[in-house]
Amino acid sequence: MGEIVLARIDDRLIHGQVMTAWLQFTGGNHIVIVDDATAGDEFTKSIMSMAVPNGIKLSILGIADGSEVLRSVPDNEKIIILAKEPQTYLALIENGVQLDEVIIGGMGARKNRQTFYKNISASEEEKEAFRQIIAHHVKMKIHVIPDQGSQAIEGLL
Template identity: 50%
Template sequence: MGTIVLARIDDRLIHGQVMTSWLNYTGANRIIIVDDETANDTFLKMIVTSVAPANINTEVFDMAGGVTALKNLADNDKVIVLVKSPAVYVELMKQGVILEKVNIGGMGAKEGRSKFYKNISASEAEKACLAELVNNGVAVSIQIIAEDKAIDVAKLLS
């Protein structure tokens, strides 16, 4: 069975930091994006998948498709999973996708969110989702790039 080498929350999904730092660090050979909005927008989907390196299989799924893809990884898959919200990981977990760690890379300021840690913002609902992940044994940390020290989110929630 394949492995999820990085499960990341990032508003921007794919961008320079993900491509360089995390692909090198994890040795990933596949990126799975689970985001209903992106999956249902042909133009957005094309943009997001075109940003990934050509040698990395990059796919965009809605929730149902993401669950299926993540439960049926090939043996040699080393997958980076990208989502925009912690609620997606809560739902994936409820659907039987096993998550050991979740990384927060980018949750920017926007309406309904307040400062959570440095340049990371979260709404009360997002904090509740992060707490649910932690309470279900998922190690949640903030780590922008692989070289950064990971910040344990469980300590920030208490």
């Protein structure tokens, strides 16, 4: 049976850190982006597909389809899930997707967000989603790149 090797919150979804450090660190061979807006944008999807190395499968799905795919990871697949917001992970969990851990990699400053930890920002709604994810017995931590330390977020809330 396959496995989910990384579940990461990152505003940028696919970028250099994911394609180099995290892909190598996890041994992932299938990237699943779960984001309703991205799944509905053919131009963005085509740009993202060009950023993925040969031999790595890419699926860009909305929450409903993503939940269905992720509930039964096919044999031999090591899935990296990428989403822009914690609310997406909360919806996946509530739709029956089993996750052990969600990491926060990149949540930049934007309207309604305040500094949460160093260069990570979060809105009150996002912090509430963090709490609810943790209440589902899913670990959450900030972990920007694999060779740097991580920070559990429970104490930051």
